Amino acid sequence: MFNFNLLPANVSTSQKVVMISVTTGVALLGILASYLSRRKIRPARHARLRGYNSTTSGRRTRNSIRSPNDAMSVANSRASVRSGRSISPGGSVYTTTDVLSYASGSTRGGAPSSHSSVPLTPQQLGVMGMEKLDDVINIWEDALAAHSLGNSTSHPEDAEFFREIQNLLEVAYGLQEQSELLFLDERSCLFRTQPEVDQQLDPNFDSAESFASALDQIADLREFEDFEPENEVQIENPLYMNTLKGMETNPIPCRLIRSELVHVASDNEYLAKLHCIRLAFHHMFRDENVSKWVADTGRQILTDLLCLGDKDPKDFIICYERMLAFMQEPLGWSQTELELSERGVKAMTFFDIVLDFIILDAFKDLECPPGSVMAVVNNRFLSNGFKETALGTAIWSVLRTKKRMLKFSDGFMAYFYQISEQISPLMAWGFFGNDENLKEVCHYFKSQVIDFLCDIFNFQKVRYTIVEELSEDILRLMKERASNIQIKFSA
Structure with missing residues (x-):
């Protein structure tokens, strides 16, 4: 029997065992890999x-x-x-x-869901x-x-x-x-x-x-944002639109443009609406009852204001009545038109004379009083009574100087300055003095007048359709503001 010794003689028994184990493991892995590589399904x-190949012959493929x-x-x-x-x-x-x-x-x-509704x-x-x-x-x-x-x-x-x-x-x-x-x-x-x-x-x-x-057939609604207001103005305000078109050939005269004050978008809009408002006031004062109501309401409001300031309204009422009587005379009206035209008034309407020329100019003067007036009011060494008296004296001095320079000593402006001598010192003390109650009343009166002006220039407040409807709306708003002022003064 042959005896083959494959390992060196000097190798120990433990080393022989390790080498034989490694060799056997490598052989088993090779046999297993060879066996697995042959387990492919060749026929399928x-x-x-x-x-x-039989179904795709001649087909152009990727x-x-x-x-x-x-x-x-x-x-x-x-x-x-x-x-x-x-x-x-x-x-x-x-x-x-x-x-x-x-x-x-x-x-x-x-x-795809079997439970889908569609x-x-x-x-x-x-x-x-x-x-x-x-x-x-x-x-x-x-x-x-x-x-x-x-x-x-x-x-x-x-x-x-x-x-x-x-x-x-x-x-x-x-x-x-x-x-x-x-x-x-x-x-x-x-x-x-x-x-x-x-x-x-x-x-x-x-x-x-x-x-x-x-969606392709529905227009974008944002395309109508700029068009819709203009379209509404054209349809709902024909009086305004006709006036706006007529301005191209017939410019509208105006003393002062107050677009910002009444919150309109442009000067052209202000002028067009101003013309419509002039027509409405002219139509309104054809009614004698309306004229009487406006005169009585103005007298009552100013009388209440004087009473709130602890002033005697007697002299004011006398001057007020004289001015009304003068305005009703034919010669007085023509003379008034001449006086006011020299001061830039372009139309003889309630808006141009009372609201624009008298009241709004007075508010503007109160916003920028003379330095002499403010020096008296801000002098902390003077008592309130002395300040009020000194303020009234300064205003009277200015008004009397203006009266002496008038062309007509018995005309409209003369009566106007007489009334101003009674009202202006009280209004100045109400805006700049220390009487908080009077200050609140004066500021409320101013805000009501400004709000009324903004309302009549607003498409949402009045109808610029025909003169009659615009006149009705303006009169309604005027009565509402007058009622508010009278309630405030009587509180």
Whole structure:
């Protein structure tokens, strides 16, 4: 019996055991790998390839991966595939948004629900299948790239596995091309034109698609934001529009433009509305009852104001009545028109004479009083009684100087200065003095007058339709403001 000693004699027993164990393990791993590499189903693979070759002969396909070295291009193409783009076999490119534009309602990764209240159309289901197929192709391309990077294709078995994945991707690319022609191409039977009535009655008609088409037919409402107010002005305010058009040939005279004070958008709007208001006041004072009410209301408000300031209203009432009597005389009216025209008054209306020339100019003077007046009021060494007396004396001195310079000593301006001698010192002390109650009343009176002016220049407050309606609205607002002032003065 032969005795072979394969190990050196000087090797110890423990070392021999380790070396034999390692050698045996390596041999077993090699036998196992060889056995597993032969467990491929050869008949099924060849049958699938034969079926593919018989059905796709002569078909123009995507540039397939012909060698193991092209696996890296597949791996690199995964970036574009992941971003939602898929290349069709014919070289065309479509995106997920393109798919959704053809068939709305399809969502990647979603499956048609059996409990959905609205069934999906064949086109929607087809597009959903295309999305699933695109995901499958992406995974197979990853598998091909992973196999090429992790294994050497020099072995015959690895090269055959590589070609099988290539063939599988070719089949998938062919399915992509066929599905694109079927579900996305305009020549498909799914894109046949149907009658509009049938489309409306079809329960499968996509609601999202109909909504998108409806949006195309609806105008953007923001386009009407700038047009609508002007259109309303033209329709609802013909008196104003006619005046505005007439201004191009006949300019409207005006002493002062107070666009900011009455909150109008432009000077042209102020002038056009001013002309309408002049017509309304002229129509209003044709009624003797209205004229009497305005005269009585003005007298009462100023009398109450004097009483609130502890002043005797007797002299004021006498001067007020004399002025009314003078205005009712024919000669007095013509003389008044001459006096006021020299001071820039352009029209003989209640607005131009009383509201604009008298009241608004008085408010403007109170905003910028003379330095001598403010020196008296701000002198903290003087008592309140002395300040009020000194303030009245300074105002009387100014008014008497103006009276001496008048062209007509018994005209409208003379009566106006007489009334101002009674009212102006009280108003000045109310705005600048220390009497808080009188100050509150004077500021309330001013705010009511300014608000009234803003109202009659507002399209929302009065109707610029015809002169009669505008006159009615102005009279109504005038009575409301007068009532507010009288309530405040009597409180």
